[in-house]
Amino acid sequence: MFKHYRELQDVVSLMVYCTSDKSFLLLKETSGEYWIPSIKSEKNSWKMSAHKLLFELFGMESGAQLSPLRVNKVWLPAHPAPCVYHAVYKLTIRADAKKRLKVKPSVRFRLQWVGEAELGRLQAHCALRSPELLLLATMFTGEPLKEADLADLDKGQLIEVGEESVLVGAEETGGAGGASGAASAAPSAQLLAAANYTKEDQMRLFREFVTMNFPALYMSQHVFSQLMLDIGWHRTVCSNLFRAADVSNRGGLSFQELVLWSAATEPVTQHSGLPAEIRCRYIFRYYDGDRDQKLQQVEVKELVAAARATRQLSTDALSVVRDVDLCYKQLGLQANSPLPLAEFLRAVRELRLRGTSSLLRAPRSLLGYVIDLQERDCMAKAASVKSATHFEPEGEVRPSKAKVEKLEARDSASWRRGGGGGGGGRQYALASCVVRLERDAPPAVLRLDCFEEEAVSASTIKLLSLSSTSLEVLAADSSPAETLAAVHYFASDINTTKLVKPAYTWAQPSELASLGAALLKLSESVQAICAAEPRLLRLDSPIYAIGDLHGNLPALLAMEARLWPAGAALLPAGLLFLGDFVDRGAWGVELLAYLLAAKLQRPHALHLVRGNHETRDIQTMFTFYTECTTKFGEVEGVKIWNAINNVFDVLPLAAVVDEKVFCCHGGIPPPWVCPRVSAILRVPVPLPRPAAQSHMAWELLWNDPVKANKITASLAMELSANEGFAVNARRGTGHVFDQRALDRFLATNELTHVVRAHELHQNGFMCNLRGKLISVFSSSRYCGGDNDSGVVLLQAGKLRLIRLSD
Template identity: 35%
Template sequence: MIMPIEKLSNSGHFTNVLSLLINCSTDNSVMLILENVTNNFWVPSVKTDLNSSWSKLIIKEAQEITATKLPVRLLRLSKIWYPRPEGSLYLYHCVFQCDVDANIKNKTKTVMGKYRGKVKWIAETDLLSLSENNSLKSPEILEWCQLSKGTELPQLKFEIPEDIISCNNMCEVTKEILVSGKTTDYQQLVQASGIDKLAQEDIYRALFFNSCYPAIYMNLKAFSTLIPNLGWPKSQIPFLFKCADVTNRFGLSFREFLYFLAIVDPNTGHAGASAELRCRYIFKYYDRDEDRLLKPEEFRNLIIDLRKSKKLLLDAGSITKDLQDTYKALGVLEKQPLNLKDFLRGVCDLKIRGTSHLFRSVTGIIKYLKDNERSISSGEQGVLPVKSVLELSGEQCRVTSDKQSSIPIQKNFDYEIAFHAVKIQKSGQAININEMSEIREAVSSTYLKQPINEKAKRISLNIFSQRSVSNEVLKGLRYLTTINNVKDTKTSYIWGQLDPLVYGRQLIQICNQVREIFRNEPRLLQLTSPVYIMGDLHGNIADLLYFERTLWHIGPGLSPCNLLFLGDYVDRGSYSMEVISYLFSYKLQNPNKVSLLRGNHEIREVQKMFTFYKECHLKLGDKLGNEVWNAVNNAFDTMPIAATVDGKIFCCHGGVPPPWLCPVISAINDIPTVLNQPNQQSSLAWELMWNDPVK
C-alpha cells in the first residue's frame, strides 16, 4: 500500500526536507555546512510540516543565513520511497538554489543560530577532492552544482545508478529498487543469498534510509556505523566501502549496498554467476592501491587469509611456499602482478582454492536484522524470551483467589493473533490453511485494523504459505514422488510438468539459508524429550514419507515431538536429492524442532565414490547439478556433529570417540563450525562420524 502525502504527520520523525544550494558567482564557490555528528559537508536544510509553504520556508531559511531576502529557484525535487509496517509513503527532498555576490558571502561568515561556526565556502574545483576524501554527506552535491550551472562539468560528473530514476531536475527512488527475478547476474546473486523482498525492505528502511535520508546515497561514515555489526574489523571498512562502490562515486545507492551485503553474506552460495561476482569483489578488496593488479604483497595477503580460513599454519615458510606453488600453478612469474582475468581463470581452474571462504561476514544480514529486532522488542515492549515464559516463577504470576478457585494469571505479556489458521480433519490431516484476516466471519473489525508484525508474518508464511520457497520445494517433491516409482530404482527419472531449473534454484536457496541455521547451532545439540530419532536414510524417500505418515502426519510444525536425524542422508538410494529437499525445507521452517546431524556420507569425497554426485548431474544436468551438489555440501560442512537428549542420551552417527580425543563431552563444541575437510580439520569430528561401535 502506498500512502498519500497527507498522512505524512504519522510517519514518525521523518518529514519532507528542503535544502538550499548557495553559489557565489564572484569566485565560483559554494556554501556547505559542516555537520557536527558526522563531520561531513552538507547543504543548509530544514524540515517541513503539513501546514507550511515550502517557498516561504526556504526563503526564510536563506534570509537567516545571508541576512538578505533573496530570490530562490527550484533546482532538484527528489521523491523517495519510505516503507513502514503500517503502510508505505513517499517523502520529498526539495533542493532550491540562490546566487550571491562577494558582499553577501562575507555576511554568511558571521551567521548566528543553528549554522553558527558551521559555514564553509568551498571552491568548485575543490569539491571533487572533498568527495574523494569521503567528506561529503552525498555525491548529490556534485550533481546539484552541475544543475545550477546549466551545463555538464566533466570533473564533477558521475554515473547515475540503475535504481535511481533521474530526469533533469526530477529524481525518484521507488519501490522498484527492490531486487527480484533471476535474469541478471546480480539478481541471481541476491536470490542465492536468500535476501527476499521482505528482508530487502527491512534493510532499506532500517539500515539504508534511516542512516542516509534526505540523501539518496550512503557515504563512508554511514557505511562505517553499520558494517562492523556484521563482524568486520573497523580497520577494513574503508577497503570494503571501495569494493561496494563499483563506479567510484564515493556514495552507494541502495542496490549497490544490497549487492555488497549479498556478496559478503555467509549464506550466499559460491557457484555460477554468484561465484564470479564474488571473485571480482575479492580481487578489488585485495587490490589496495586500486591499480587493477594484485601485486606480490597484495596477493600474499590473499594467500594468508586463505590459510586462515582453512586453519592452516601462518608461519612465513608455509606462506611463502603456498605463494610460490600458486604462482607456479598459474604460470605466472612470482614478482609479476596478477590481473583480474588471470585471477578469475585461476579460480575457475581450481588453481586458487578456497575463495568460497574468503570475504564473508561473521553474521549474515538476515540474522543481524532478526537479532536486532528481537533486542528492540525485548527492550521496548517487555517481551520475555520463550524460556522465561515457560519457566514462570512466583514473581511472574499473581494468584487471584476466591472461595471456589484460584487461577494463576501471568503478568502483562504481549500476545498477538496468529497469522494463519489451520483446519484439521478428525484423522488429523490438515485440509485447509487460511490467513486469519481472510476469515471475515471469525475475525473482528478491530483485529483487521491492527498493524501486521512483519517478522511474525514472515515466519508464518515460511511454514504455511504455499507460495513460500520451502513449501514450493515440498510441493514439487511430493509431485515427483507420485510420477516416479520411488520403490523401483531401475526406472528412468521424469520431471513431468515440473521445471527442473526452477526446482534446482529453489533448492540452492534453501540450502544457503539452512547453512546459516547450522552455522549458528552448537556442534553438540542439547535436545529435550519427546523426540523421534531416526538413523540412516541413504536416499530412501519412500521410507521417509512413511515415517511422516506414521509419526508427524500434519507436519513437524504441528507435531508434539521433536525430530532428530543421525546422518547419512545421501548415497546408495536413488532419491538423495528428494531426501535433502524434504529435510532442509522442514529444517528451514522449523529450525528448533527438526535437528540434523552429520554422517560420514555428508562428505564430498565419499559422495563421488558412491551415488549422490552422479545423481545431481543426471537429474539436473552438469551445470545446475554441480551447483546444487555444492550448495548441499556447503550446508553439510556446517552441520552439528552430535546431540544429547535430556542430558542422558548421547546421539551421533558413528560411535563414542576414544577418551583421549574427547575427555569431556563439552569438547565437541570446540570442533570448528565449518568442516569442509573433516579428516584434516578435526580428528574428534572424524571419529564421531566414522567410529562404528564394535559388535
C-alpha cells in the same frame, strides 16, 4: 537527520553559490562529512521552509530570489506516506552577502565556503555525505561533470526513486522458479537467490537505507563504516570493505549496490556458480588498494595469507610465498608480476587458489541485524504507547482490547509450549512403560502390561504392540543406560573377593576401550539432536542451571546423589548445563559420557549450552585433547576428540527460561552485535570456528560483568563511550559490561535476570549488578581449592541458590 523510519518527512535544502569566488556554502556535520544546509519541511510548503532556512542563514534583508534546482521523490514501503520528497533550491549571492551569516556560533563555525576544486578533493577523500553534491554543483553552474565515475548519476531536475528502480524483480529472487529459474536469472538475481533474499527482505533493507541516508540518495563511507562496525567488522578494515562495495567508484553506494554487497557477504551465501564469481570480484576489490584492476605482489600475499588462515593453515611468510609462486607457475604468469582480475578469477575457477569461499564473510548477517533493529524499534514504539496510557489519575485502569488480545495470544503460546499450570491445551497420553523404584537397586524401566483389557479402549491396548522410545533409551540394556552404569562403576570403590578396584579407575583396559566406542555412538546421536535445536532455547521452569564442571565427575555425581538420585531421566525438573564441561579436570571423557547418555535419554529436558572451552583451539591449549589421546591412543583418541567436538559445534548458545531469565555461559553481548536476543537464532550451524564465524557467539562465550573495584578512570570512560561495554583485558578477548549495559539488555528484551557461569566463586555462586546477574560455578574443589559447588533452581518465579558442600 532521522532516527526512525516512521519519522521520515519532506526535506528542503539550499544550494548557495557565491559568484565572486565561485564557492558553495556547505555545512560540516558532526560526522565530519559535508552537506548543504537542510531543514525538515513545515506545513507541507517547500518554499516556505526554504525561506525559513534562508532567514536563519542570512536574514530577510538579503532579498534573494529562490528557484528550484532539483526534486527527489523517494518511495517509502510500509510507511504512512507513500513517498517522501527532497526539494533543493538554489540561491546566488555576491561576496558582500557572505558577511551576513547570522546563525548561532555553534553552527556558524561548521558552515564553510568551499570552492569548486576543493569540492572535488573532498569527494576524493570521501568527505562528502553523498556524491550527488558534485552533480548539484555542476547543475547549478552549468559546467560539465568532470568525474567520469559520476557519469551514471541521473542529471534530471525531477528524480523518482520508485519500487521498480530500486528492487531486483521479485520473480527473480528468493529461489522462485527452482534451480533452473535461478540459473537463467540475471546475475544480481542469482546472487540474491543464493543468499535467500526475498522481495520482503529487500524492502526491509531499503527502509533502513532510507532512514540512515535521507535526504541523500547514496550511502557515504562514514555511514557504511558505522553499519559494518555494528555487525561486527573491525574498524581497521572498513575502508577496504567500502572500496569493495563501491563498484562504481563514485564514493557513495546506491541501495542496489548495498543490497548486493550484503547478499555477497552473508555467512550463508553459497559460493558456487555465478554468485561465487561475483563474490570473488568483491574479494579482488577488497585487496586492490589502488583500484587499478591489478593486485600487486604485496596484495596477492595478503590475499593468499587470508585464504590460508580460513583453512587453518600456517600464515608464515615462507608458506605464503610458496603458495603464491605455485599459483603463478600454474597460471603461466611471470613471478612478481601484478595479478589481473581475469587471472585471479581463473585461478579460483581452476582451484589454483583455495580458501576464497570463506573470505569476506560478514561476522553476522546484515539482514538479520536490520530485522532485529526494526523489531526493537517496533517494540520501543509499543512500549512508549503503553507507558503513555498505562497510568490514569483515578478509577480502574482497564486494558485496551488490543492489549487483552496480545496477552491472550502470549498465554496461548505459553500453554502450547507447556509452560502452563493446571489445565488448558497440553494433550496427555499414557506412557507405555513403568518405572520400578527399589531401596537398594537402580531404577528399572518395564513395559506396561498390567491392566484389564475390558476396562480400556482399543487404542490403549494397541500400546502393547508398539515400539517404545522410552524402553529403547531407558531400559537397563539400552546404550545410554549401559554408559551411565559404566560411569557409575568407574566412580565406585569396589573391594570384593572377585574384584578390587579403587574409585575413579578402570579395572581393565578393555573397559575404557568400550567407553570410547560408546562415546562415538553417543556423539553421533546427540549431534543430530543438538543440531536440530535452536541456537536460543526457550525453556520452562522448574529447571536446574549448572555452571562450569571442567571434567569434575565427582562434583556431577554429588549433584546427582542429592538432586536427582533416581537419575536425570526421572527428575521432574529440567537440567540446563551452562558449558565448560572439559579441560583442567581429570575426568572430562567420563563426564561427557554421562552428559551425552543423559541427553539421549531425555533430549527435551536436559540441555547443553556451549562454553568457551567447547572449542578445539582452547582444548589443545589446555588438557582435554591430551586427555583423549592419553586414554585412547593417538589414533582412536583423536577420532573420539573430533566426534565430541562435532557435538560442541552444534550446541545451543543461550536459553531463556519462562520468557524472563536469560542463561548463557559468558555474558550478555553488546547491542551493536545483538540488538535483541532473537538475533542469536541466526548464528550459523555448525560453528567449528566461533571466533571467525560469529562475533555474537564469541561474545556470549567470553564476556564478563565488570568488577566494581577494578574500574579505573580510563575504564570508566571506555564504558561510558561504548554503551556500558569495554575491552576484557583480563581475558584478552570479548568485553566486560556494567550495570547500565545489563539494565538496557534486560529492558530491551523484557527480561528480569541473567544467569551465567564462566567465573569461579568460593560459595559456588555470586550475585552481581544489584542482584540482576547470577554467576554460578559448579566444579567443587576446583584445581585443588576448597570452593563449594553452586546450582540455581528456577522455579515458580524464584531463583533459588543451592550450595553443595563435600
